[in-house]
């Protein structure tokens with residue numbers, strides 16, 4: 001902050017652009033008065049800036065500077081909740097929790113009173129932590145050493161943005177173990193997914209289990225603005241994919257769809273390692289521009305089949321004005337209004353291809369799929385502190401009413417795993 005000050009130079013002559021060596025005395029006097037006034041305003045400005053910063057600092061919650069806090073001085077930070085990361089702290093999304101309070105401050109979270117560490121010896125006694133977080137991905141196959149003592153006041157949180165199909169928890173010792181869940185599943189205690197939906201007023205309305213969407217017929221007609229965006233498209237569909245053997249079976253399904261389209265002289269462009277079109281990973285935005293300009297449909301095929309598992313792929317389609325062709329085990333009506341996407345698994349390859357062609361050949365039909373733009377908008381979870389799952393985790397941990405209520409997932413395995421997976 002101090003270094004920032006030096007760049008705000010109060011140089012009146014420079015700013016006002018006075019000519020060199022004025023002869024007129026009157027002018028000189030004027031010049032001096034002007035300079036004086038100018039410097040005073042500058043000084044006042046700096047003072048106000050300084051005081052306001054001081055106020056912000058003192059009014060907002062205290063930020064812990066030290067990284068070591070002992071049981072003795074923990075009471076000094078009574079309002080701070082201490083979070084221990086039990087699994088690897090460097091793996092996404094856990095890494096987003098950072099260290100200390102920093103991430104909550106940087107994200108401008110409404111509630112910042114959380115302190116994160118992966119140091120198990122941070123306190124002498126592990127029960128001093130209000131929360132311990134376990135990342136699903138790392139407790140899947142072998143059961144790592146678990147905390148030896150546990151206080152009933154602590155919440156053990158299960159965290160995962162990866163699908164349960166990829167990372168099922170089969171060990172029955174997790175029955176009655178977790179108090180809270182923080183995952184992409186919509187009935188988690190706190191949502192840790194990829195997408196949020198807002199209505200036109202900007203209020204977050206989804207995704208959730210029971211959405212009350214407008215029906216397509218009730219929606220306003222597509223605006224000129226959106227129509228223009230759709231007007232230059234010529235190619236039927238694109239698929240961006242790097243994992244060619246995903247457990248969802250999307251690859252086989254894709255081949256069938258491609259075969260059906262080929263029969264009509266159409267073909268899906270496949271970008272990435274599994275296709276013949278290239279899109280460098282470090283410059284995805286360039287390729288996304290292609291979707292926006294050229295493609296009618298975008299394949300948002302998930303790598304695995306789990307309830308509510310809908311990733312940023314859907315967002316990619318939406319943001320680039322392509323109809324999402326979805327393939328996953330989610331009930332997609334929780335994410336999008338019926339009639340705004342095509343569901344590959346519901347329709348089957350043949351019917352999907354038939355509908356794609358029908359829509360491709362009829363601009364009027366195509367446009368209907370974009371009517372929702374008049375009523376809803378889609379966002380990345382991290383786009384605002386209000387929806388940021390990191391902020392929301394800190395908020396729920398600090399919500400005394402919710403936190404103090406003893407809760408436990410007695411049958412965690414059935415809550416998490418797809419049927420018959422273990």
Ligand SMILES: *[C@@H]1O[C@H](CO)[C@@H](O)[C@H](O)[C@H]1NC(C)=O
Pocket residue numbers: 064065066068069070073076
């Ligand atoms: C807590 O106490 C320890 C040991 O006395 C000290 O090193 C540390 O800086 C203190 N932490 C805070 C945040 O006051």
Ligand SMILES: *[C@@H]1O[C@H](CO)[C@@H](O)[C@H](O)[C@H]1NC(C)=O
Pocket residue numbers: 209210211331332333334
């Ligand atoms: C999907 O969710 C909607 C809304 O909750 C429900 O009406 C519908 O029956 C669900 N579909 C399936 C296949 O479960």
Ligand SMILES: *[C@@H]1O[C@H](CO)[C@@H](O)[C@H](O)[C@H]1NC(C)=O
Pocket residue numbers: 338339
């Ligand atoms: C969704 O829309 C399709 C036609 O676009 C219709 O056939 C289907 O019954 C609708 N499903 C629901 C759950 O409303």
Ligand SMILES: *[C@@H]1O[C@H](CO)[C@@H](O)[C@H](O)[C@H]1NC(C)=O
Pocket residue numbers: 399400401402
């Ligand atoms: C705590 O959570 C409850 C239930 O979700 C909510 O009604 C309440 O407003 C929350 N309190 C605060 C302070 O956010």
Ligand SMILES: *[C@@H]1O[C@H](CO)[C@@H](O)[C@H](O)[C@H]1NC(C)=O
Pocket residue numbers: 151152153154155156176177178179403404405406407408
């Ligand atoms: C967390 O779960 C444990 C184990 O079932 C339970 O004893 C404890 O009361 C729960 N604590 C909270 C704060 O929910």
